[in-house]
Amino acid sequence: MNVITIKNFRNALVTALWFMFLTFPIMVIKVNTTENLIVWRWHNLLYVGATAFTASLLTALYRQYRDRKRSQQQQEEGTSRVSWNERFFNTPAIARPVCALGALFFLVFPLLFSTYQVNIMTTALMYVVLGLGLNIVVGVAGLLNLGYVAFYAVGAYTYALLNMHYGVGFWVALPLGGIMAALFGILLGFPVLRLRGDYLAIVTLGFGEIILLVLKNWSEFSQGPGGISNISRPGLFNIQLSMEATLNYQYYLTIAMVLLTIFVINRLQNSRIGRALFALREDEIACQAMGIDKTTIKLTAFALGATWAGLAGVFFAAKNAYINPDSFTFLESAMILCIVVLGGMGSILGVIIGALVLILLPEYLRAFSDYRMLAFGAILVSMMIFRPQGIVANIRQSYRSSKDGAP
């Protein structure tokens, strides 16, 4: 049975006091600068204390419940745990209609909602592509990349500059943006071949900053912080589209892009290359001892991940018709990383859900925009505590032998 012991109680009390102490400056003191007054909002302290106390007790109860469930499961030996998504995909009666409904929803979305909503959804879908791309690097190959946004910038600026100087259209720039980003991925990959974990993260972070600073300061090349405007939108056989039609067109283009990304990444993950990437994450030394060339496979991971960022970058430049370096700050990288971590490392469905949640929620909860970062932090911390594998845990592929004599 769940019991609240004295110890739980004391812990909760200490937690509450800590929270009251930590939030005291922002929650209690309010300085009124016009009248030079300090307002002491003591009632807020009470709320903070009460909330922290209850939350702490609930966490303790949840932990007890979880531990008991685990020990029960250990007793019932042989019943391996099946995650909810595995059950979902293994039950076609549920999975098929749900997938069909989802597809239908995204298909008729522009007919049902305003252009504003369509615009937001297009942005969210672009983050799905970005998340899936970063997922190859971070989720699959296990290389923590904090400068992912640099490749996004490379793609966007490739299109913007080509368009400005040579009038290159969207469809020609799309593959070029991807290739450019892949080259930059390899460029970053070479110096970091020997690095892992935190060290790799720091170098990639620096790489992101370098690209950003170059774009900001090399005005002759990138037009500096002023950015590049009047970028052509994606064309459709030279047909002039109205504003609304353009937005809808962009929406469907992005949908197509997402589908392509899912298709390609799904196939890659379940291939020889994908397995090698997974193996690289699991154990680098064993990976090499099994005949996998570490250099090639790491560069492949960086290049593959960067390609999607480059493609998304071209989309971004075309959609906004204007770009400047401020769209490519570290905050963007952190955001994309959050999508991958929240959704579930290495899981395609997880990343899609993660992107939609993290991009759409702030848009619809504009009223609480002051607390956005607070909520973000809270969500991520609770994810780490309660579900470190992400919303959707990664499922391993099972293979069937062609002459299936095996049980």
Place this chain on the structure above:
Amino acid sequence: MNMEPILSVRGLCMDFGGIRALDKLDLRIRAGEIAALIGPNGAGKTTFFNCLTGIYTPTAGELLLAPPGQPSRRLNGLKPNRVTEAGLARTFQNIRLFPGMTVLENVLIGRHCRTKAKILGAILRDPRTRREERENVDIGMALLKKVGLAHMADEVAKNLPYGAQRRLEIARALATEPLLLLLDEPAAGMNPQETQELISLIRSIRAEGLSILLIEHDMKLVMSLSDYIFVVDYGRKIAEGVPEEVRINPVVIKAYLGEEVDYA
């Protein structure tokens, strides 16, 4: 038995700063034989494995691999993946599986260096890639059957019991189609029954014509399994010979086994 050496090691030295971990080691492993490398803790056995598999670059000496019917190849300074491609596959003293991948996937990773599918092939899944993948799965399943893990093919590797993980490591090494299999303490931590299963597994692998070099502390296993034994101490080879010779060699008894040990 075929008397051609498949692996010749000549004057192998490995220095770590001022410490000479391997000192002019000479070994010859004949094709189709089970050789064992024994020695007290810290004698340099694992260092030797690491030199051989490309994790360390030896300071001096020659490592020559002679595939039957082909000119011999120098292995010094090759990267680990190249050594594996050349035909040496190893297991690790402390198991190094890919814990989050399934049993079959672990074996499929071993197939990596014998297959060719590239990114484009993976995306398009052309007939050649599909055929290659099918063959891989078949080979993988056959290997799993051989080590007795076929029924667990879809299980995640970290959930396997200890002995099964050891056997999976061997299956994974075999998947690289080696000429010489290097086993680093394969019986470490196994109970007597698991050890017995391992002995018959190693024998069945040898029966298929593979050469095996093993490092082992379990004397019973070494004596019953090996055709030839090399003894090293402080990085030097102090004795070699068939088990019966090594067993009674006073130098070995003194250096390695202590004076009072009596093998039952």
